[in-house]
Amino acid sequence: MLRIAGAGMAGLVAAARARELGADAVVLEKGDRAGGTMLLSSGVIWRHRTLADFRAECPGGDSALQECVIDELDAALDWLESLGAEATERETGNERTVGRRFDPRRLTEVLVNTAGDVRLRRPFVEADVLATGGFAARLARERGLLLRAAPWSEGEGMAYGLARGADLSAGMDEFYGRNLPAAVPEELFVPAAQVYGAHALVLDERGREFFEGDPSWSETDLVQATARLPVAAAWYVVDARTLRRRVRERTVAEIVELAREAGGDVRPAAELPFGLPRSPKLVEPPFLAVRVRPGVSHTNGGLRIDERARVLREDGSAIEGLYAAGADAGGFFAGGYGSGLAAALVFGRRAAETALGLPMREGA
Numbered sequence: 001m002l003r004i005a006g007a008g009m010a011g012l013v014a015a016a017r018a019r020e021l022g023a024d025a026v027v028l029e030k031g032d033r034a035g036g037t038m039l040l041s042s043g044v045i046w047r048h049r050t051l052a053d054f055r056a057e058c059p060g061g062d063s064a065l066q067e068c069v070i071d072e073l074d075a076a077l078d079w080l081e082s083l084g085a086e087a088t089e090r091e092t093g094n095e096r097t098v099g100r101r102f103d104p105r106r107l108t109e110v111l112v113n114t115a116g117d118v119r120l121r122r123p124f125v126e127a128d129v130l131a132t133g134g135f136a137a138r139l140a141r142e143r144g145l146l147l148r149a150a151p152w153s154e155g156e157g158m159a160y161g162l163a164r165g166a167d168l169s170a171g172m173d174e175f176y177g178r179n180l181p182a183a184v185p186e187e188l189f190v191p192a193a194q195v196y197g198a199h200a201l202v203l204d205e206r207g208r209e210f211f212e213g214d215p216s217w218s219e220t221d222l223v224q225a226t227a228r229l230p231v232a233a234a235w236y237v238v239d240a241r242t243l244r245r246r247v248r249e250r251t252v253a254e255i256v257e258l259a260r261e262a263g264g265d266v267r268p269a270a271e272l273p274f275g276l277p278r279s280p281k282l283v284e285p286p287f288l289a290v291r292v293r294p295g296v297s298h299t300n301g302g303l304r305i306d307e308r309a310r311v312l313r314e315d316g317s318a319i320e321g322l323y324a325a326g327a328d329a330g331g332f333f334a335g336g337y338g339s340g341l342a343a344a345l346v347f348g349r350r351a352a353e354t355a356l357g358l359p360m361r362e363g364a
């Protein structure tokens, strides 16, 4: 019986693959529902176009693990669809990436049905496959940030691995997240994200610019820089031109309006407690200011694994019978941003295959 900790993306995929291979698997889930943060996600499972792109975007990541995602994701997506989870879109809408969008509810339902034995409100005690989703909840609490994820990932998978002698990956202080206007309910995690930082004058609590240059397309670097401020919050100041601009199919004005409705601090820039620096981003009045705080969606660092999802010790040897996938496994995205769902899908499958003694995939 394969014991899998966590009924999110990686854990359900591991269980579904194990069942498909004819093995018994049980998934132990701490929360009162299956799906983890996957259920709250936008459901776009994607990869960078090439390994070189992935390396350039996430230079601190483990290139062997990154290569597995690039090589295997397309086949893994076909497999997911073969289970009955049809993609709702076959393109990501972003020229830098390749992937498919799924309805997260349907995806969860299909994976739970295929996985079979999923037990809710059952935090794991012993496990073979660690897929508890990293430690977003603990990181947010310890660093005074908002949580933009399911509430249960406290790092118990990682602690279990460490107790068994595991090593940790790069990027332990990094996370993927979005700047939010306030602590918003789950259904607003996607729409209330303030994703126009590249077009705003970005200031700290004392009115100083703190981010050098332009944010990356994902703005993950800007979110993490906001999180490193003594008061982990920033002001996005925009002018009338920017309010009319479209970002991700909505105008900035619409996104700002949602921030106001969600209880965020949205005010005329003249009401800020400091004077505005001169900026080419503020041309056409009126100027509007939105206070944002980082919301953590998943941690980037975690247990060090190899291409077969085996948890590794510091000397590079594999710990017998222990596998990790999803955000419990670190080393994919250090220094940048990638698809957490893709890493969870590819390595959830690999964890089950290795645990059940299947030969290595090509390239692994």
Ligand SMILES: Cc1cc2nc3c(=O)[nH]c(=O)nc-3n(C[C@H](O)[C@H](O)[C@H](O)COP(=O)(O)OP(=O)(O)OC[C@H]3O[C@@H](n4cnc5c(N)ncnc54)[C@H](O)[C@@H]3O)c2cc1C
Pocket (backbone or CB within 6 Å): 005, 006, 007, 008, 009, 010, 011, 028, 029, 030, 031, 033, 034, 035, 036, 037, 038, 039, 040, 041, 042, 043, 044, 045, 046, 122, 123, 124, 131, 132, 133, 134, 148, 149, 150, 152, 153, 154, 155, 156, 157, 189, 190, 297, 298, 325, 326, 327, 328, 338, 339, 340, 341, 342, 344
């Ligand atoms: C709003 C939002 C949008 C997103 N959009 C995308 C997107 O479009 N594309 C993308 O690639 N990524 C996206 N992500 C990120 C993606 O959801 C995560 O990277 C992915 O869910 C990670 O998979 P996982 O299996 O590691 O964790 P999860 O899916 O969170 O699963 C972990 C599971 O483990 C459980 N657990 C925790 N502790 C224990 C324990 N002690 N015992 C047993 N169970 C435990 C949790 O309750 C949870 O069910 C988004 C995230 C958010 C918040």
